[in-house]
Amino acid sequence: MRIATYNVEWFSSLFNSNNKLFNDNGWSGRYNVTRADQTAALGVVFQALDADAVMIIEAPDQNRKQSTVKSLEAFAAHFGLRARDAVMGYSNETQQEIALLFDPETLVAYHDPQGAFSGMEGATGAPRFDGALRIDLDIDATEDLVVFSKPPLELSVTTKTGFAFRMIGAHLKSKAPHGAKTPAEVMSFGIANRRKQLAQAIWLRARIDEHLAAGTPLIVLGDLNDGPGLDEFESLFGRSSVEIVMGHDGPGALFDPHAKQALSRKLGAAPTSSRFWIRTEKRFLQALLDYIIVTDDFRAKGAKWRIWHPLDDPTCWENPLLRDALVTASDHFPVTIDFDA
Template sequence: MRIATYNVEWFDALFDAQGRPLLDDAWSRRHDVKRIDQLHALAKVFRTLDADAIMVIEAPDTSRKRDTVQALEQFADFSGIRARAVTTGFLNDTQQEIALLYDPLILRAKHDPRGIPVEDAGLGDVNDGPPMFNSVYHLDIDTDMSRDPISFSKPPLELAMQVRATGFAFRMIGVHVKSKAPHGARNRDEEIRISIENRRKQRAQCIWLRERIERHLSAGDPLIVLGDFNDGPGLDEFEALFGRSGLEIVIGEGVGRRAEDQRLFDPHARMAMAPRASAAPTTSRFFIRHENRYLSALLDYIMVSKDLAPMGRWRIWHPFDDRACYEDVALRDALLAASDHFPVTLDLDLRTENLDTKNG
């Protein structure tokens, strides 16, 4: 079974209000790429991935006049991919939803949020655990001994998944954690202030997510956590102020020798977190206009629980770092035109003899 995560830059701008692909020569929101070219590039990438499930980050918007499901279903029809069913979760106000495209003949997928709903004004009971991701969580994020209200601008998508053929059940959480970039800064002082504030929020979201992860792992749930974490060790100069990156918090680094089962695994994250890592992989490529160069970063991950790790094979579909992608000129060009992120896939060997007989 192949599972993918893919952040598609400004996917929403490629559809009209009825969710129909805009196959015209107008410019897309991607620099120097027309809408028809980005749509055909995306179709090429999605067809080549041929995944059973794709967690789409920055999926088309749902609002009063637009609908994520409608747009993605029509994109699946346009692309000719078998992952044509769509599941979404809590919606947001950013025009960038999190949605799962999947093959309904292979998988069942149901939005299944966990946690206690908490009102903005209430602190909740710490024994209740983390609230639903569309709620407000009160955490002390600046060590002033008071609990600050934390919310997700893009609530993670929690899914109950099942393989139709075998009944194997697992949990999946799609994530788009807050960016740490100091957008809107007018000078160096504002850049520092906004960067530190954003890192606090990003770290708090990762703590919230980690608490949910630990509940699943303690219950013995096979778990996949995937998406864009806008984070990784050593990505900015402010990391030293906080001790650990948000990624390390989510994955469970530092939880102690006795808690091996509480850690998640992603080989690319492990490479990035290794001491003196010099050749960490990357999943994104951004053009820095004022420096006239590209910046590459490792932002997208597929993390799995310990029971799933031995069954998996990971791949970053990078147009320059992956030899097969580079040598396939049509695919290489499509990956570059489609988005500023590249897909990450996980191939899981879910043959019956590899599964826990208690599951399903």
């Protein structure tokens, strides 16, 4: 079985209000890429992945005029994908939903949120992800309220062979320092926003601990937008979101080989899953942002991970059609895990 996570930049801009692909020469949300070109590139990538399920980060918008599920199912039908059924959880206001495309012939997946509903009054521990978490962010003996701008998608999944597991799709993000006018304000806003992101990771980890206590096989996947050595805030806070979600080494730790490799290397090359153009510096920045983090149940089933990086993965590099499609389709590249189901 193959499970993928894929952050598709501005997927929403490829669909009209009737959930149909524009597939024309209008500009997409990606710089200097038409909607037709991005659509075609995504078709090549999804067909090459041939996954049983794809956790899509930045899925098409859910609003009064547009449906995430209908848009994704229309996309799957257009390209004849076997992962053709879609499911999502709580919508958000960012035009970047979290949703799963899956093959109904190989597995069944449905939204199954956990935790008590807290509302905006909040609760401690691990409340439902569409509520608020009460946590002291700045050690001032006063509880702060933290919310997810993109509530994680919690799924109950069962394969046709009867293997049941949980899946959590996540997109953790630290807001840009909007409104900051001085370097000091940029730093202050950045620290406050990173605190909120780490609090979201703590919240997610609390849910993970509940599943571990129940002995439930679990996959946490998506864009954690954070990782070892990514920015100056890591040294300030000591741990990245990735480290919090994975847990300390020992019985409660989850595993992702790319994260493990990056965490073990302070110098030297590390895996990357994204490629961004830094306009002010006129260069590309590559970073490891996308993860598939699992319990040992999947390693026992022969799990193998792969980052579909067009420049680093030899198979992708040697296939010019796929290589170019990966560059055109998004600023992130898919990550997959294969295991015996």
